[in-house]
Amino acid sequence: MIRNHIKSDFPIFSYWESRGKPLVYLDSAATTQKPLRVISKVEEYYSQFNANVHRGTYELSQIATDIYEEARSKVARFINGLQPESVIFTRNATESLNLVAYAWGLNNLKEGDEVILSEMEHHSNLVPWHIIARHTGAVLKFIRMNHDYQLDLDSLRQILTAKTKAVSVVHVSNVLGTINPVKEITAIAHDAGAISIVDGAQSAPHIPVDVQDIGCDFYAFSGHKMCGPTGIGGLYGKYDLLEKMEPFLGGGEMINEVFPTTSNYAKPPYKFEAGTPNISGAIGLQAAIEYIEDLGLKNIEEHEVALGDYAAQRLAEVEGIRIFRPHATGTGVISFTIDNVHPHDISTILDAEGIAIRAGHHCAQPLMRKLQVQSTARASFYLYNDRSDVETLARALEKAVAIFSPRKKANVLK
């Protein structure tokens, strides 16, 4: 159970409340709001301990280094990574996936090799592979999605060949909320001698994640989607794989010896963290994880699924609505369209009521084509949402329908 009045942990809600425009924030799949605890931690860092990390030879720098490395350990424990050194700090899930595509892909893929993705990927797990495929001549293939918006593992087995070098899939879909069986997918990939990459941008914030149990080789996520600051994300990688890999970005921190025309590299994770990292971001992320853990990820998941189920049921009453949500594994993400009311117009009408939802392709254009829509509206719930938010949403949607139905319009607009 998530405690009542949890919104009061998040200053942004009181800010808008006090201005008479209460915020019904239903766009947490895009980015989440930040609890005071996270904001204060960042402030504390800059006001007390700010210094560059690792290279310092004085106490302040040692303190900064210690708290930065403590954040790394926290992240590793959060996803049950074997050791802190298997966690690389990045800007966001997108950079994490690019790191794998470039550092692993550019050096391990050759012409004709195959990388398998799925039909429900976010652009962040598509475009990096387009780039690497162009450079290496590798071929991309796709796991199909079935009618309940689930990945069809038979289709994965069918397209796997001896040339398959990697299988990279989204853990939880940002459009459908589908939770994919990444443990099974990883096992299938490994059986075929391919590595397994998981885009965890929508799982780390919402469900308990255990990378050792999944068994994947890489797992990517973003801090800003889990109550943390912007500009910080992570990549978990199996340590021996990280050790064997070429680096990605070159620069300070990631080297051992540098000569004019060659260099050799530090050990992971430093090998992959070139330049001054987002120190305050890492520290804020630790505070965010502590906040989430205090609430309990199981509780958060239950809370969101319950809200999602309730919303699916309540929204089904809206005239002309079509909901894209799997029956089998629904979560707190609801994408939908309404006949004759474009998602962008829905969003504007909701916005006028203080409700923030997203309308668009959600960085998943191939999935949109598969769903045969140009865009959808999406409400995504997080730990700070409650049933009254769902009610407000449903009523506003009814208003949207009325506005676009000339017969009813006169009655709703004031």
Place this chain on the structure above:
Amino acid sequence: MIRNHIKSDFPIFSYWESRGKPLVYLDSAATTQKPLRVISKVEEYYSQFNANVHRGTYELSQIATDIYEEARSKVARFINGLQPESVIFTRNATESLNLVAYAWGLNNLKEGDEVILSEMEHHSNLVPWHIIARHTGAVLKFIRMNHDYQLDLDSLRQILTAKTKAVSVVHVSNVLGTINPVKEITAIAHDAGAISIVDGAQSAPHIPVDVQDIGCDFYAFSGHKMCGPTGIGGLYGKYDLLEKMEPFLGGGEMINEVFPTTSNYAKPPYKFEAGTPNISGAIGLQAAIEYIEDLGLKNIEEHEVALGDYAAQRLAEVEGIRIFRPHATGTGVISFTIDNVHPHDISTILDAEGIAIRAGHHCAQPLMRKLQVQSTARASFYLYNDRSDVETLARALEKAVAIFSPRKKANVLK
């Protein structure tokens, strides 16, 4: 002139003062301290306007987008870039330089092409080129440094050939403080048909910079070295060049249309900003620039040069000291060694007095070899330092000498 009591703008100084351990912070070339104004701006963003940018279809997201884009305009004006769209937000100068090396280099360099760097580069402007040279077969060459720690432009003219495709040099050396004639270097590069890249990590914070006057094609810098947050930096690029370039990281925001196996890209700067950016970082950077501009960059520069000159003179009195600082263009960076006292030991002795300096290779190992030292100690001054900091430094150095000189030791250790 920098006003008195400026340290009170920076909460970290009062924090340590109030704990009876005043902080003499002389490591601003590594990272600078943050004024309250910057810290508060970040806090305000999270407490009032936090939302994802660009993709939002509601008011809050529009506000976030507007302030994020306003930060971009501010950065562009700060370095006199022609248009906001020529500024790409990155994590730091290191990522900016890697962006150029990968996105421009990987697609424009071929076997035997040449890239010219200099003997005083930071690893961030060396290692990315090592990586790209390995992938493309390009060759790296180096502008020589003369005895006053200045780049020898004749040596540049000598090594330039028809195969030279890029000249990439540091604007202000982080070890020597040398201000390199990047305008002249750019002109020479352009005459030879090569592009010009400037590593501005140590110039943007300290001297007025005008990228149009310099004429360079790319200019890289870090926010955390100029009073801004960690995790934010920038790359200025000439717009037409950015337009012609392939992207770097792939993902959300940077695309136009995505199909399963291909994609086409948005216009710059978005083409180069994949995934959710460091929004609060950009906003904090804007506040930092406003802070710096209020003081005036000319004033900051004069202040630092005066401190540097004073320090060079005062430190020359220390027994066995060797100072690595050009006569021609000294700034607020002083690297030095002391006979028989290793830089790391100097740093520890200073640390015991609350003085933070850096000891090591300063991410410039090839330069260290050129100087025939393994490491140096470095004091770097910024706008919040004053002559009393120099005094404290000089006295502590004398103590260090005494500790390592058995004859004197007894008298200094309490």
Place this chain on the structure above:
Amino acid sequence: MSLNDLFTEIILDHYQHPHNHGLISSPSHFSRGFNESCGDDIQISLLVEKDIIVDVKFSGAGCSISQASASIMTDIVRGKSVDQIKTLAGKFYDMVKGNEANPDEDLGDAVALQGVAKFPVRVKCATLAWHTLEEALKQQK
């Protein structure tokens, strides 16, 4: 901000019953425009003779504002010269960005989009058709 100012009768009418919808079979000019942020997609085909737009059609998909704006635009620009269109587009941008409180009467039905000025997130939707038209005119076919 009131939704009434945005979703006017005229807008809804053009959205639900767009004018000049489709493609000209042998256009002299053509362009396609996207709004990455919301997925709007508009194709504009033109027949220009002696600097005068003699025919114009649009197709594509998108929100009410983008589609209605395209529909209204096709009505307005027919018969106008290329130069007149430049001026008109400028006036239109000024109006929807709220730079001009009293829209020019040349804008005709397009004044129905005046309310967009109060909805900054929708400005891009309203201007897409006009930007695409201007792009088409730049591209000699």
Place this chain on the structure above:
Amino acid sequence: MSLNDLFTEIILDHYQHPHNHGLISSPSHFSRGFNESCGDDIQISLLVEKDIIVDVKFSGAGCSISQASASIMTDIVRGKSVDQIKTLAGKFYDMVKGNEANPDEDLGDAVALQGVAKFPVRVKCATLAWHTLEEALKQQK
């Protein structure tokens, strides 16, 4: 923290007049260790016979702590078995990290480095020689 605890007479002595400095001409084991953060560089060459260190030398450059620690280490480990060295190294790490208030007497002169525990930034300097020694013993030559 007092500098007296760090820069003891013994440390300064070993730093200024290191023992066993140089390279063994035909070592059975060799390793080179770096401290990226401060540039310390230590090379250790060993002659191991029947599991006993019969000769050991170090060279390289670095701060007083890293060099004195290496010098002291070479004194201590000569004549010890590979197993004994493992135990000793562990005791040394415990001491300089402050995990052990009463250092083992087997550490001999190395107890002069006890003060490092109060200077966390210098722990790496003190342990470099020992880590490099352990690396060398792992690498069969």
